[in-house]
Amino acid sequence: MAALNRLNTAGTDTLRVAGLRKSYGGQEVVAGISFAVPAGTCFGLLGPNGAGKTTTLRCCLGLTAPGAGDIRLGGHTVPADAGRARERVGVVPQFDNLDPDFTAGENLLVYGRYFGIADAAIRARIPELLDFAGLAGKEKARIPSLSGGMKRRLTLARALVNDPDIVFLDEPTTGLDPQARHLIWERLKRLTARGKTLILTTHFMDEAERLCDRLAVLDHGRMVAEGAPRELIAAQIEPQVVEIFGDRAVDWAKSRRALGERLEVAGDTAFFYCRDPAPLLAALAGAPALRYLHRAANLEDVFLKLTGRELRD
Amino acid sequence: MNKALFPAFFALPRPGLRWLPIWRRNFLVWRKMAAPSILGNLADPLIYMFGLGYGLGGLLxxxxxxxxxxxxxxxxxxxxxxxxxxxxxxxSAFSRMHVQKTWDAILNTPLSLDHVLTGELVWAASKALLSGMAILLVVFALGLTASPLALWVVPVVFLTGLAFAALGLIVCALAPSYDFFMYYFTLFITPMLLVSGVFFPAEQLPVALRAVAGGLPLSHAVQLARPLLLGETPENAAGHVAALAVIAVLAFVLATVLTRRRLLK
Structure with a gap:
C-alpha cells in the first residue's frame, strides 16, 4: 500500500505547484498559482515585471516559505525538504553571481563542493562542462576577463556541475547579444534532448516560443493562460496581424475598425487582428501613403493581449 | 509579514556539518592573497606594540x-x-552577502543559510585565530612571555574570535551599506578597546564604568589572556570562558534569525 502511494505521488512530474500564494506586507505577489512540469520538457513562466515569476521560482526552490500551497520538486516536499530536492537541481539566476576571485575552473570546483561532490570527480567533469558552455580552454580565465555572454555560459555550466535532473533558468539571455542568445538556446535544447527538465522565465517571446513545450502567462500573481505556445496562439488570438504605421495610420485605422476583429493602437502604430485579412489588405492597396506589415500572430501578440500594453515597473 | 514565516525565522540554527565547503571557499580566496593579508594582520598591532609598549613603556x-x-x-x-x-x-561577509551575491549562489545548492552562516562564523574565527597567533609569535620572539601557560592563549583567542565573529554577523545582517559599520566601530569596538584593560589596567577606571566594562567580551578575553601570558592561572577562568561562549552562542542565534529575515523573505 505504501509502495502504491509512493507510485501515485511520484508520477512523472518533476515540479508540481498547487495553490501557491505569497504576500509581502499585505500585498499578494503570488495569488494562487498551480502548474505541473512533466519530466524532460521545458516549461516557461512569462509575465511583465512584478507578475510574480521570480517569487514563484524562489518558492519552488525553497528559498522562501509560501503563504499557502503545496510544492513538490523532484519528489520532495518544498520547503520542508528543499535541501534534498536541490541536490538534483541546477539554477541559473537572473544576475550572474560567479565568484570574481576565482578562475572559471575554480568557480566550478568550489560550486561542486557545495553539493558534496569530491574534488577529483568535479575536476574530471570541468573540461566537459566548459566545453558544453563553449568555453573550452578557459579553465584558467579570470572572471573579470570574461564577456557578459561568457559569464552567462559559465553560470550555465556551473548549474550543471551536479548533473541535475531539473534546471531553473531566470531570464537566461537578458542582456546578451544575438550570437550569445542563439548559443544558449542551442545548449538548452540539447539539455531537454538529454532528458533534463527546464523551468525558464523570460521576457523574450521568441525565446519562449522556440524553447518551451508549455508555458504559463502570469499577471498580478495569477496565471492568466497556460498551454503549448502554438495552442495559446490558436486559442487566444486571431491568426493574422496587420501592423500599419506612419503619420496618419492611426486615424486611418480607427475609421476602418470594421476591417478586422480587433484593433489596438500603440503610439503611431495600429494593430489589426483578423481572421481574414483580405478586405483590409485590399483597402491598404488603395492607400499607398501608409506602410504596413502583414504577418502571422505570435506569442508576443498573445502576451500583450493578456497583460495589456501599459508599462510595468 | 506572513505569520507562517515566524516559526521558520525563529527556529534555532541548524549548522550541521556541511558548512565546511563554505569555509574552504573563503580559504581558497584568502590563499590567493595570503601575503598582504598576513602583513596587514601584523602591521597594525605591531605598530601599537612598539609605539606604545616601548615608547610609553619607557616612561612607566x-x-x-x-x-x-x-x-x-x-x-x-x-x-x-x-x-x-x-x-x-x-x-568581507557583507561583500559576499550583498555585493557579490555569493551567498545567493550557495543557497541555490543543497546548503542552507544556516550552513552559510556557520561557515562564515568559523571562517572569521579562523582568521582571527591566525591574527592572534601572529602577534603571539611576536610576543614569544620578543621574549615578553616564556611561560608554557601562554599556549592556553590559543583556545582563548579562537573563542574570542567566535564571539566577535558572531557579534559582527549581527551587524552584517542589519547593514544597508558599508557606511553602517562605522557606527559599530565608533559606538562599540573603539570604546571597548579603551575600557577593557587592553592598554591599561581596568582598575584605573571609575567604579561605575568598571562594572559595565567587566561584562564586555573583550574584558573577558583580556582577563584570560593576560595572566596566561604572564605565567599565572587566570582568576575565575571558567566564568570568563562561559561568558565568551554564551555571547558567541546568543549572538550567533540572533545573527541567524536576522539574516534569515533579510534573505529568505
Missing amino acids: PEVGGASYPAFLAAGMVVASTMNAATFEALY
Whole structure:
C-alpha cells in the first residue's frame, strides 16, 4: 500500500505547484498559482515585471516559505525538504553571481563542493562542462576577463556541475547579444534532448516560443493562460496581424475598425487582428501613403493581449 | 509579514556539518592573497606594540606587576583577534552577502543559510585565530612571555574570535551599506578597546564604568589572556570562558534569525 502511494505521488512530474500564494506586507505577489512540469520538457513562466515569476521560482526552490500551497520538486516536499530536492537541481539566476576571485575552473570546483561532490570527480567533469558552455580552454580565465555572454555560459555550466535532473533558468539571455542568445538556446535544447527538465522565465517571446513545450502567462500573481505556445496562439488570438504605421495610420485605422476583429493602437502604430485579412489588405492597396506589415500572430501578440500594453515597473 | 514565516525565522540554527565547503571557499580566496593579508594582520598591532609598549613603556616603571610591553602583549593579542574577526564578519561577509551575491549562489545548492552562516562564523574565527597567533609569535620572539601557560592563549583567542565573529554577523545582517559599520566601530569596538584593560589596567577606571566594562567580551578575553601570558592561572577562568561562549552562542542565534529575515523573505 505504501509502495502504491509512493507510485501515485511520484508520477512523472518533476515540479508540481498547487495553490501557491505569497504576500509581502499585505500585498499578494503570488495569488494562487498551480502548474505541473512533466519530466524532460521545458516549461516557461512569462509575465511583465512584478507578475510574480521570480517569487514563484524562489518558492519552488525553497528559498522562501509560501503563504499557502503545496510544492513538490523532484519528489520532495518544498520547503520542508528543499535541501534534498536541490541536490538534483541546477539554477541559473537572473544576475550572474560567479565568484570574481576565482578562475572559471575554480568557480566550478568550489560550486561542486557545495553539493558534496569530491574534488577529483568535479575536476574530471570541468573540461566537459566548459566545453558544453563553449568555453573550452578557459579553465584558467579570470572572471573579470570574461564577456557578459561568457559569464552567462559559465553560470550555465556551473548549474550543471551536479548533473541535475531539473534546471531553473531566470531570464537566461537578458542582456546578451544575438550570437550569445542563439548559443544558449542551442545548449538548452540539447539539455531537454538529454532528458533534463527546464523551468525558464523570460521576457523574450521568441525565446519562449522556440524553447518551451508549455508555458504559463502570469499577471498580478495569477496565471492568466497556460498551454503549448502554438495552442495559446490558436486559442487566444486571431491568426493574422496587420501592423500599419506612419503619420496618419492611426486615424486611418480607427475609421476602418470594421476591417478586422480587433484593433489596438500603440503610439503611431495600429494593430489589426483578423481572421481574414483580405478586405483590409485590399483597402491598404488603395492607400499607398501608409506602410504596413502583414504577418502571422505570435506569442508576443498573445502576451500583450493578456497583460495589456501599459508599462510595468 | 506572513505569520507562517515566524516559526521558520525563529527556529534555532541548524549548522550541521556541511558548512565546511563554505569555509574552504573563503580559504581558497584568502590563499590567493595570503601575503598582504598576513602583513596587514601584523602591521597594525605591531605598530601599537612598539609605539606604545616601548615608547610609553619607557616612561612607566611597571604596570600591573609587569613591564609595560609584557602587560600590553596580552591586550594586543586579543585586540588583534577582535579586529580580525570583526572586519571579516562585517566587510568581507557583507561583500559576499550583498555585493557579490555569493551567498545567493550557495543557497541555490543543497546548503542552507544556516550552513552559510556557520561557515562564515568559523571562517572569521579562523582568521582571527591566525591574527592572534601572529602577534603571539611576536610576543614569544620578543621574549615578553616564556611561560608554557601562554599556549592556553590559543583556545582563548579562537573563542574570542567566535564571539566577535558572531557579534559582527549581527551587524552584517542589519547593514544597508558599508557606511553602517562605522557606527559599530565608533559606538562599540573603539570604546571597548579603551575600557577593557587592553592598554591599561581596568582598575584605573571609575567604579561605575568598571562594572559595565567587566561584562564586555573583550574584558573577558583580556582577563584570560593576560595572566596566561604572564605565567599565572587566570582568576575565575571558567566564568570568563562561559561568558565568551554564551555571547558567541546568543549572538550567533540572533545573527541567524536576522539574516534569515533579510534573505529568505
